[in-house]
Amino acid sequence: MTAARLLTAAATAGTGYVHACLYIDGDYRVIPTIGPAFLLLSSGAIALAALLLAGGSPVLRLGAAGVAAGALGGFILSRTIGVAGFTERGLQPAPQALISLITEIGALALLAVWEVMLRRPQAAVPAAPGRLSG
Amino acid sequence: MIHFPRGGRRWRLAVLAAAGAMLLAACAGPAGTSASATISPASGQKLAGFSGNTGTPSALPTARPGMSGMPMSAAPSAAARPVSADAVTILNFAFGPQVITVKAGTTVHWTNRDTEAHTVTSNTGAFGSPVLQPGASYSFTFAKPGTYHYHCSIHPFMTGMVMVS
Amino acid sequence: MTDRQIVRGEHGMTRRQLIRHSAWFGAAVALTVTGGEVISHVAGDGTASASADTGQLRFVQVSDSHLGFKGTANTDVTATFATAINQVNSLGYEPDFVMHTGDITHLSAAAEFGQAREMMSDLRPPRVFTVPGEHDAINDGGRAYRKFFGAQTLGEGWYSFDIKGVHVISLVNTTSVDALGHLGPDQLDFVRHDIAGLSSETPVILFSHIPLFAMYPKWGWSTDDAVKLLAMFRRFGSVTCLNGHVHQLFKKTEGNVTFHSAAPTCYPLPAPGQAPAPLPVTLPAGRLTAALGVRTVSYQTGSKTLALADEQLT
Numbered sequence: 001m002t003a004a005r006l007l008t009a010a011a012t013a014g015t016g017y018v019h020a021c022l023y024i025d026g027d028y029r030v031i032p033t034i035g036p037a038f039l040l041l042s043s044g045a046i047a048l049a050a051l052l053l054a055g056g057s058p059v060l061r062l063g064a065a066g067v068a069a070g071a072l073g074g075f076i077l078s079r080t081i082g083v084a085g086f087t088e089r090g091l092q093p094a095p096q097a098l099i100s101l102i103t104e105i106g107a108l109a110l111l112a113v114w115e116v117m118l119r120r121p122q123a124a125v126p127a128a129p130g131r132l133s134g
Numbered sequence: 135m136i137h138f139p140r141g142g143r144r145w146r147l148a149v150l151a152a153a154g155a156m157l158l159a160a161c162a163g164p165a166g167t168s169a170s171a172t173i174s175p176a177s178g179q180k181l182a183g184f185s186g187n188t189g190t191p192s193a194l195p196t197a198r199p200g201m202s203g204m205p206m207s208a209a210p211s212a213a214a215r216p217v218s219a220d221a222v223t224i225l226n227f228a229f230g231p232q233v234i235t236v237k238a239g240t241t242v243h244w245t246n247r248d249t250e251a252h253t254v255t256s257n258t259g260a261f262g263s264p265v266l267q268p269g270a271s272y273s274f275t276f277a278k279p280g281t282y283h284y285h286c287s288i289h290p291f292m293t294g295m296v297m298v299s
Numbered sequence: 300m301t302d303r304q305i306v307r308g309e310h311g312m313t314r315r316q317l318i319r320h321s322a323w324f325g326a327a328v329a330l331t332v333t334g335g336e337v338i339s340h341v342a343g344d345g346t347a348s349a350s351a352d353t354g355q356l357r358f359v360q361v362s363d364s365h366l367g368f369k370g371t372a373n374t375d376v377t378a379t380f381a382t383a384i385n386q387v388n389s390l391g392y393e394p395d396f397v398m399h400t401g402d403i404t405h406l407s408a409a410a411e412f413g414q415a416r417e418m419m420s421d422l423r424p425p426r427v428f429t430v431p432g433e434h435d436a437i438n439d440g441g442r443a444y445r446k447f448f449g450a451q452t453l454g455e456g457w458y459s460f461d462i463k464g465v466h467v468i469s470l471v472n473t474t475s476v477d478a479l480g481h482l483g484p485d486q487l488d489f490v491r492h493d494i495a496g497l498s499s500e501t502p503v504i505l506f507s508h509i510p511l512f513a514m515y516p517k518w519g520w521s522t523d524d525a526v527k528l529l530a531m532f533r534r535f536g537s538v539t540c541l542n543g544h545v546h547q548l549f550k551k552t553e554g555n556v557t558f559h560s561a562a563p564t565c566y567p568l569p570a571p572g573q574a575p576a577p578l579p580v581t582l583p584a585g586r587l588t589a590a591l592g593v594r595t596v597s598y599q600t601g602s603k604t605l606a607l608a609d610e611q612l613t
Contacts, residue, residue, distance in 0.1 A: 044327075048327055048330075051326055058320065078473065125588060174462070176460055176493055181460065182428060183428035187420060223610065225595065225608050228390065249606060284340040
């Protein structure tokens with residue numbers, strides 16, 4: 001489970017990093033609505049990734065899922081009906097678009113696996129008083 | 135209590151700090167090289183001239199010849215300043231004016247005055263020019279009202295918009 | 300730990316769990332805000348125009364706006380200047396700077412200087428430079444000009460700077476009362492010291508109002524000590540002189556130096572010798588804007604020449 005947590009942190013950090021770079025470099029920063037959305041997404045993703053290193057609270061898992069799903073949703077929307085009038089094509093900008101796709105889908109997959117692992121009845125380790133996972 | 139594996143809040147903070155520093159260093163790379171764009175007064179002088187209006191960000195990405203393509207259609211017109219014109223010049227890897235407004239039925243002319251070949255390609259396939267060598271032109275009549283985003287298919291970071299009313 | 304009655308809230312959550320969840324949520328929010336500030340700050344520091352990353356210098360030259368002129372050759376010089384400024388702002392990219400090569404005003408009046416300064420502050424590029432024309436220095440050696448545009452300049456208003464590996468020198472050859480343009484020994488000394496440390500590979504651009512070559516001395520279209528100036532640049536591979544004053548496009552190459560005169564934003568003047576005197580030419584209705592224009596110049600690092608594009612006013 002620690003592995004799931006750390007890998008999720010890595011994937012979320014990846015999404016945050018890619019979007020942060022695109023924002024900082026300027027091309028996305030100047031687009032209305034999309035620019036600020038990128039800022040919010042990247043800072044949220046990095047914050048969640050950092051906290052996921054420290055623990056796996058349901059709040060964090062939900063947040064990470066939200067970030068990944070939101071980023072993925074924005075990606076799909078921008079290439080179909082557009083987001084606030086903004087549209088893009090294919091896997092441009094390369095390689096950032098592909099990387100963010102991988103990190104977002106990866107994060108969602110990891111979170112799903114993690115969720116399944118959490119629901120599985122715990123192997124014979126008795127919960128010590130005062131110790132709760134998440 | 136929450137269980138911190140490998141013990142210690144301090145370790146967590148250190149990881150966070152390191153991650154933050156790495157992120158900034160990596161991403162600030164491109165920003166760092168922007169020093170070459172600054173105007174450096176010659177030695178013994180201070181910078182003459184005065185500031186232009188760069189406080190107003192243009193919503194449209196500026197052209198980057200040589201960078202791997204980042205095609206994006208022009209952003210919502212609120213931030214760009216549409217110009218009422220029916221001629222667009224292709225120069226310095228950019229369409230100028232980048233955003234134009236015309237009435238339905240107007241024919242818009244693009245002229246490539248740059249030193250490289252470009253195209254005028256609609257993002258939706260509504261129109262498209264052949265490869266325009268330097269000096270070549272292309273025209274298209276916009277019969278239906280709407281907003282038409284276009285780009286250069288050779289240099290996809292070059293974008294423009296025609297708003298037809 | 301003693302058994303305690305577990306009080307569960309509406310969603311089956313204990314109060315302890317609620318506190319814990321809130322703590323994580325709060326931490327996430329706080330970190331997000333911090334992260335947002337940091338990213339914005341980093342982004343803000345790097346707001347040089349995107350052309351920075353490519354090493355391609357792109358700038359604009361405008362010239363001879365003659366604000367305050369009244370006559371048939373142009374009944375509204377303010378409007379044509381505003382059109383030129385709009386044209387610069389609609390280029391589709393952000394030039395690295397704008398240079399106005401002089402005769403900003405027609406009568407060196409404070410109101411005209413003030414209006415010019417205000418209008419040019421609307422130019423999109425991050426920095427706007429000027430050199431004075433003789434119309435900017437009427438009867439005062441350029442004092443009024445320097446009040447409005449001379450901040451941080453030397454002597455009569457000259458200065459130099461470097462941008463993207465190109466060395467730019469702005470010269471003043473219009474403040475003396477001679478019939479021809481005149482640089483003067485102080486300015487020549489300045490240039491000599493200014494370029495002393497430059498490698499001969501450095502591309503150099505010289506801006507001035509009056510041409511630095513003998514375009515038509517009879518009309519004052521020449522600078523009497525330009526020969527001394529250009530001799531200093533013999534060792535350089537790429538020297539380009541951009542000037543105004545003659546209100547028409549003109550290009551000439553002499554050895555390693557190329558001269559380009561710019562179109563005005565006000566009214567044209569006759570071609571050399573085509574009229575008795577260099578007086579404003581009144582064109583037939585509708586023909587004026589074709590004689591006016593702005594110039595975009597681009598320079599790719601590594602190449603030896605500038606690419607000039609002279610655009611008519613629309």
